[in-house]
Each structure stands twice: as structure tokens, then as C-alpha cells.
């Protein structure tokens with residue numbers, strides 16, 4: 001993936017304001033190893049190794065893309081939440097089943113916030129489905145990626161890589177920009193609903 005492309009997309013989104021509609025030109029996740037490989041004339045053996053089915057199968061197909069990836073940062077070491085939009089342009093549904101951020105957070109979970117009778121709570125979910133030719137939005141008040149136990153100091157303005165893992169064994173790594181919390185409250189910001 002090209003981090004600057006994602007940053008640009010996020011800045012566009014940011015400038016448009018929180019109520020803006022999705023930018024259709026979502027960043028695509030390329031295969032840098034294969035692209036670099038293509039430029040190496042004469043390295044046919046290396047190309048064959050990089051393009052082996054075992055390696056290629058681990059990457060998400062180009063029809064699956066991430067946009068608006070950001071982390072809501074909370075002060076005083078409170079749990080942070082990651083949000084994004086997942087777009088599936090393929091003919092098959094996919095399921096997000098896990099996420100991790102090695103080097104940044106030691107515990108990453110998929111969560112969903114629900115509100116019943118005016119009380120918000122969040123629960124861990126095993127999967128987040130993305131329909132064929134559809135999108136799913138992880139946003140405040142709904143699905144999110146719960147980020148616990150940071151391994152280093154996380155500050156607004158940083159970019160944090162998070163790898164999304166799907167039920168078919170493939171994965172996709174996206175760069176999440178860290179922003180201060182200034183939108184609707186996340187349950188993780190209050191001690192009563194801070195996860196175990």
C-alpha cells in the first residue's frame with residue numbers, strides 16, 4: 001500500500017468534515033513485492049518465488065479496500081478505538097475475523113457498541129461481515145477495533161499500521177491516522193464500560 005495515498009485520502013476526508021460522504025476514490029492495496037519484482041528484469045526466479053500461490057493467497061484481493069482509517073485517541077492511557085470503511089467489490093461476501101498491530105498494541109479486538117434503553121455497552125464480536133458488492137463502516141457507536149495496552153506512546157498525528165485478518169485466511173494492512181477524540185463519546189472513555 002502507499003501510505004501517502006492513504007494520508008491524502010484521509011486529509012481529504014478530514015477537510016470535508018465528519019458528515020461528508022465517503023470519498024469514492026478509496027486507496028487500493030497494491031502488492032509492492034510483486035511490483036518491485038516486475039522491475040527487476042532477469043530476476044525471473046525471484047519473481048516466481050514471490051508470486052507463489054502460498055504467498056499470494058495471504059493478501060486480500062484488490063477488490064477489498066480500506067478507507068477513512070483512523071484511531072480515536074483518548075488521554076490518560078484510556079483504550080483507543082480504530083475505525084474504517086471496508087469496501088468489497090467482489091462477488092463474494094468476506095468476514096473480518098481478527099486484527100492486530102504488532103509493535104503498537106499488545107491486545108487488539110473486534111468490538112461492537114450497542115445502545116439499549118439509553119445505556120451503551122460494548123461487546124467483543126467474532127466476525128464483522130462485509131457483503132458482496134457492499135461496504136461496512138466501523139464507526140463510533142457501532143463496530144470498532146478495540147486497541148488495548150499500547151507498547152509505545154501513541155499521539156495524535158501518528159500513523160499506526162493495523163493488519164485486518166479475514167475468514168478466508170487473507171489479510172490487509174492499513175495505516176490508521178491517530179486523532180484526538182472530539183466526536184460522539186465512545187463507551188471506552190468511561191470507567192463503567194471500560195473492557196476487562
Ligand SMILES: [Cu+2]
Nearest residue numbers: 111122146188
Ligand atoms: Cu470497544
